Every structure is written in structure tokens, then in C-alpha cells.
Amino acid sequence: MYIKKMSEMAGTSEASPTGGGLEGAFYFDADFSYLEQIVPSGDIVILTDENVYGFHVEKFSGWPVIKFAAGEQHKNQATTDHIIGELISMGAGKNTVLIGVGGGVVTDITGYVAAVYMRGIACGFVPTTILGMVDAAIGGKNGIDVGVYKNMVGTIRQPVFILYDYSFLQTLPVNEWVNGFAEIIKHACIKDAMLFSMLERFSLHDFQSDSTLVAELIEKNAEIKTAVVIRDEFEKGERKQLNFGHTIGHAIENLHQLPHGHAVSIGMAAACNLSEQLAGLHFDEARRVVMLLAKYHLPVDIETDHEKVFEVLKMDKKRVRDEVDFILLSRIGMAEIKPVPLSTLHDHLKEYL
């Protein structure tokens, strides 16, 4: 086990420009039981979902645990109310540390409840999915869905620690590994050509069967996301790059009820095609991205009604008048944010999807 401060993860010792909230610590290669050392007062309440609890019941023994049903459909106000009710009946107070143990659904809810319970208590995360470890647990965005509107309500507030216990991954279903790799490939595309080459050299099976290799991969990706968050916590600029593949991705995710990683993968393939036209991405590099996605069992295209996709895109949060801020690649490892006219996007979808 070793500890890295959030500020050290950016590869610079400079204080963060946004100040105070970014001093959280990462406990890599740790054992779950190390929680006792992190919160010595023992004033802990654990939040988890029923799946994670069921698979790892022995890890939770001796801790106060609040469980809720697994799945995105439970990332809502009703679950939040239930948790708050339980916290009150357990006598949780201002000094209680709320610890979310699970995938992104659990850590998003934990961060949200911690932000509002008694006007804010500390929280820590133990991500148990690949996606949670490399993405959702990092960066302080939390929240819940309201009806069909994803992440409609929430705050940006950093956890005090993130603990990585890779033994959780032993029970993670393969489709959840695949989902997580979409975000890993995204990080490589926008920030790290060396990581991209590493992913080309290995396969999903290599990572699943080699705990040292997967630990190295997860730490690298946690560093990439953290560095972006430190430089732009409130998404004024660079943090937008993390939306690579997500503009078209979100539109088809909703239309076709796809797993998030699948939708983002198709979105990244489409964004590469657009990058060839608008950002000078070389044809061979666009092809390498598509091949890498396919290698990690991710889809790269879909039969869809491109007019419907366009209708959803027009409603995108990133639209300003008749342009959408789009994340494009100028080369592998280098992203840029470009306003793209809706008419260009319409033509692209017609041709590509």
C-alpha cells in the first residue's frame, strides 16, 4: 500500500489554482481493512449496493452498513431519502465519515448525501468497478438522476480519500470490465499516446489475469483524470476534454438503451471520423482508435436513425446557439475543443451513422 496526495498526482508540486478542496489522498494497492487506520475514530458509516455487499460480505463484517438496490435506476432522490433516514436513526453526526463502496452509482450517491447531510460531512470512496476506479470516484462530481435526466442534481465536492483494493475486481462481470475500458481508451486518446500503445500491446484478458498490470493501468488512469481535475475542477476548459466521445455517445445511449461504455465507444469512433475532417487527425490514427476499441470488445458503429440522434444532439447542454462544443483529436494523445456548427454535425451524422 502507498499513499499519494491528490496534488502530487498532477506531476507538479504547485498548489492547485482552485485551492482548498483538492488535498484528498489516494491509497493505492490497499486492503479494505486499512479503513480503520484512515479513520481512527471509527466514526464511519458505509454505503454500498446489494450486489457489492453480497459478493464481499466478509469485508463488511463489523462495520455499520447501509445497503440499497443496485443499478442506475436507484440513483435517485428516493434512495437518498432512505439513506438519510438510516443515518438519522443510526445517530450519525457531523464527525461521521461516509464511505461509498461500489461502482459509480454508489460513489455518486455517497458524495451527494455527504454534501447535504447536516450541511456537509466528510466522505471517502472505495471504488469497486474499473469505471469507478479510473473515472467516477475521481473529481468530486456527485449527484442523482431525476426521471430521465441523468445527473440532474448534485454538487462538485471532493472526497477526503479514495482507497483502491483491487481484490474487489475478482467478482466484476466481464461486461463491466469492457465498460470501464471505454473510459481508459478515452484517456489514452485525449492525453497519453504511450498509454495508447500499451493498450495496443496487451489485451483485456492480460489485464484481467495480471493484478500487477491492472494496478499499473488503474493508477496511470487515476493520475490522468486527477491531473485534469486539479487544473480545471469546475470544467471551465480542459476538463471538457473528458467528454470525448460523450456528445454523440449520450444521444445514442438514451435512444438505444446501450451500456455507457458501448455508447461512448461508438461516440469516440464517430468523433475520430469528424476529427479527420476538422482537426487534422490522420486517417491511420483514426483507424488505430477504431481497432483498439474493437480489440477491447467495444462496438464502433450502430444501426440508428441519424435524424433522431441529431434531434437529441440539438438539446445538448454544450450547445450555444447553433454550435456544439465538440471534443476532437488532432492526434492520438492530443485533444482540442472546437465549436462545430449544427449543420456540419447533421451532415456528419448522415454520412457516418
Ligand SMILES: NC(=O)c1ccc[n+]([C@@H]2O[C@H](COP(=O)([O-])OP(=O)(O)OC[C@H]3O[C@@H](n4cnc5c(N)ncnc54)[C@H](O)[C@@H]3O)[C@@H](O)[C@H]2O)c1
Ligand atoms: N462522478 C463522476 O465524475 C462520474 C464519472 C463517470 C460515471 N459516473 C457515474 O457512474 C455510474 C456508472 O458507474 P459504474 O459503471 O461503476 O456502475 P454501477 O455502480 O452501476 O456498477 C455496475 C454494476 O456492477 C456491480 N458491481 C460493482 N462492483 C462490483 C464488484 N466488485 N463485483 C461485482 N459486481 C460489482 C454493481 O452492483 C452494478 O450492478 C453512472 O451513474 C455515471 O453517471 C460518474
Ligand SMILES: [Zn+2]
Ligand atoms: Zn463516461
